[in-house]
Amino acid sequence: MYTISPDEIKHFTRDSAGHLSCADCYASVSGCRPGPPGGGYAATVNAAGTWLYTAAASAPGTGAVARYKIGPGGALTFAGCNGRLLTATCAPTGPPGAVDGAISVAVTSDGTQLYVAAQLGNVISHFTVDKGGNLTIAGCTGDHPGCAPTSPSWALDGADSATLSWTGADLYAVSTSGQAVSHLKVDAAGNPVFISCIADHPGCAATAPAGTLAIADGVAVSGDGTSLYATSAGASSVSHFTIAPLF
Numbered sequence: 072m073y074t075i076s077p078d079e080i081k082h083f084t085r086d087s088a089g090h091l092s093c094a095d096c097y098a099s100v101s102g103c104r105p106g107p108p109g110g111g112y113a114a115t116v117n118a119a120g121t122w123l124y125t126a127a128a129s130a131p132g133t134g135a136v137a138r139y140k141i142g143p144g145g146a147l148t149f150a151g152c153n154g155r156l157l158t159a160t161c162a163p164t165g166p167p168g169a170v171d172g173a174i175s176v177a178v179t180s181d182g183t184q185l186y187v188a189a190q191l192g193n194v195i196s197h198f199t200v201d202k203g204g205n206l207t208i209a210g211c212t213g214d215h216p217g218c219a220p221t222s223p224s225w226a227l228d229g230a231d232s233a234t235l236s237w238t239g240a241d242l243y244a245v246s247t248s249g250q251a252v253s254h255l256k257v258d259a260a261g262n263p264v265f266i267s268c269i270a271d272h273p274g275c276a277a278t279a280p281a282g283t284l285a286i287a288d289g290v291a292v293s294g295d296g297t298s299l300y301a302t303s304a305g306a307s308s309v310s311h312f313t314i315a316p317l318f
Contacts, residue, residue, distance in 0.1 A: 072084075072085060072091065073114055073116070073123060073145075073147075075110055075111050075112070075113065075114040075125060076110050077110050077111065077112065077128075078098055078099075078100070078110045079096050079097060079098030079100065079103060079110045080096065080097040080098070080110055080111075080114065080123075080125065080139075080147065081093055081095070081096045081097075082094045082095040082096070082097075082145055082146065082147060084144070084145065094144070094145065094146075095146060095147070097110075097139075097147055097149070098110060099158070104147075110125075110127065111125035111126050111127030111128070111137065111173070112125075112126050112127065112128070112173070112174045112175070113125065113126045113174060113175045113176050114126075114176070115176050115177060115178050116141070117178050117182040117200075117204075118178075118180050118181070118182055119182055120141060121140070121141055121204065122138055122139065122140060122141060122182070122200075122204040123138070123139040123141055123147060124136055124137070124138050124139075124176050124178060124185060125137045125138075125139070125176065126170075126173035126174050126175055126176040126187055126188070127152070127156065127173060128156075128171070128172055128173055128174070128191075129156045129157040129158045129159075130157050131191075132171060132191065133154070133155050133156050133157060133171060134154050134155065134156075134168075134170045134171040134172045134173035134189055134191060134192065135152040135153055135154025135155060135156045135159070135161045135170055135173060136152065136153050136154060136170055136173055136176055136185065136187050136198065136206060137149070137151070137152040137159070137161075138150045138151055138152070138204055138205075138206065140204065150204065151205070153170065153198065153206045153208060154169075154170040154171070154173065155167070155168075155171070162206075164196065164208045164211075165208060165217070166211070166215065166216055166217030166218065168189075168191075168192050168215065169189060169192050169194055169196045169208065169211045169215065169217075169218065170187050170189045170192060170196050171189055171190075171191040171192040172189050172190035172191030172192060173187050173188070173189050173190075173192075174188055174189070174190045174230075174231055174232070175187065175188035175230075175231065175232045175233050176188075176233075177233050177234055177235050177242070178200070179235060179239045179261070180239055181239075182200055183199065183200050183261070184197065184198070184199060184200065184239075184257075184261035185197075185198040185199075185200055185206060186198075186233055186235070186242060186263065187233075188230040188231060188232055188233040188244055189211075189213075189215075189230055190229050190230055190231055190247065192211070192213070192215050192230075193213045193214040193215050193225075193227055193228045193229065193230060193246075193248075194211040194212055194213030194214070194215045194218050194227055194230060195211065195212050195213060195227060195230055195233055195242065195244055195255065195263055196208060196210075196211040196218075197209045197210050197211065197212075197261060197262055197263055199261065209260075209261065209262065210262055212227065212255065212263050212264075212265055213226075213227035213228075213230060214226075214227060214228050219264075219265070221253070221265040221268075222265070222274065223268070223272065223273070223274030223275065225248065225249050225272075226246065226249050226251050226253045226265070226268040226270070226274075226275065227244060227246050227249060227251075227253055227265075228246055228247075228248035228249040229246045229247035229248030229249060230244055230245075230246050230249075231244075231245055231246060231247045231287065231288045231289070232244065232245050232288060232289045232290045233290070234290050234291055234292055235257075235292075236292055236296050236314075237292065237294060237295070237296045238296065239257060240256065240257055241254065241255070241256060241257060242254075242255040242256075242257055242263050243255070243290050243292060243299055244290065245284070245287035245288065245289065245290045245301050245302075246287060247286045247287060247288055247304075249268075249270060249272075249287075250270050250271060250272070250284045250285055250286065250287055250305070251268045251269060251270030251272070251275055251284060251287065252268065252269045252270070252284060252287065252290065252299070252301050252310075252312065253265065253267070253268040254266045254267050254268070269284070269312070270284055271284065278310070282305070282306055283303060283306050283308055283310045284301060284303050284306070284310065285303050285304075285305025285306045286303060286304040286305035286306075287301050287302070287303050287304075287305075288302055288303070288304045289301065289302035290302075292314070296314060297313065297314055297316065298311060298312065298313060298314060299311075299312040299313075299314055300312075
């Protein structure tokens with residue numbers, strides 16, 4: 072098990088009774104392994120349990136997705152990052168800034184596609200993942216130069232959280248500035264294509280009651296793929312949405 076904060080990543084082991092023990096930490100503090108970028112805002116592990124990916128930002132105007140190799144016993148080894156950070160040299164993205172303010176990360180069940188919600192970039196960025204766990208940016212969607220636009224243009228402004236459907240065919244994102252839940256379809260190549268949004272602004276389907284997505288900051292899809300839940304810091308609420316059946 073892993074936990075993450077802006078300053079560190081912690082690795083916990085669990086005994087047969089379910090009790091947790093801190094086995095290691097990765098940060099620029101005494102007693103922890105050096106692990107640039109030293110933390111982040113969200114983390115996810117691929118289904119094979121071989122890679123941990125984090126959404127990290129070390130200063131305003133920076134952001135990256137970092138990757139850690141998971142070794143024996145769950146120990147982590149920093150393996151690189153894509154974006155820009157003050158605390159590490161990262162592979163650049165095209166366009167620049169596509170992961171600025173990286174705050175959420177999601178990976179497909181087969182481990183070949185990865186998506187990052189970038190709060191300052193105002194986009195969802197898409198990366199392909201090779202057999203070695205390495206990332207290559209494949210594109211981005213949102214209100215940022217060089218990215219595929221949405222309609223309305225602001226739907227992903229302040230993109231704060233993203234999650235995939237259980238089939239991997241759909242991606243849902245919430246945005247703090249856009250105050251919206253957006254639906255993107257994932258094509259055969261893994262590219263997210265903007266479909267629609269729900270928000271209290273022209274161009275999106277309206278919420279009822281109004282204001283329930285103010286500063287929307289979290290999103291989750293139920294295991295059967297029929298319901299979506301979005302949290303709102305501005306409204307101090309959780310909103311429930313139904314998802315149309317696939318068949």
